[in-house]
Amino acid sequence: MTEFEFVGPPAEEGAADLLTACGRQLQPVIHAIVQSAVAAGWREEDVLLCLVDLAWEMYEQRRGEAELVP
Secondary structure, eight states, X not given: OOOOOOOOOOSSOOHHHHHHHHHHHHHHHHHHHHHHXXXXXXXXXXXXXXXXXXXXXXXXXXXXXXXXXX
């Protein structure tokens, strides 16, 4: 498994800045995952859609947990 480290978020915490900074750091990792899956015979579109679904599910779980905390 590839290891990676995030650098801190941008000083300005605007949504666009955060999205850009996070995306820039995640893109090489996601690209490596997709390329590995394609090399193993998976369709690129299927892998990308699965990643989207998985990320959304993780977001929903996190949001649900946050709502439970008083």
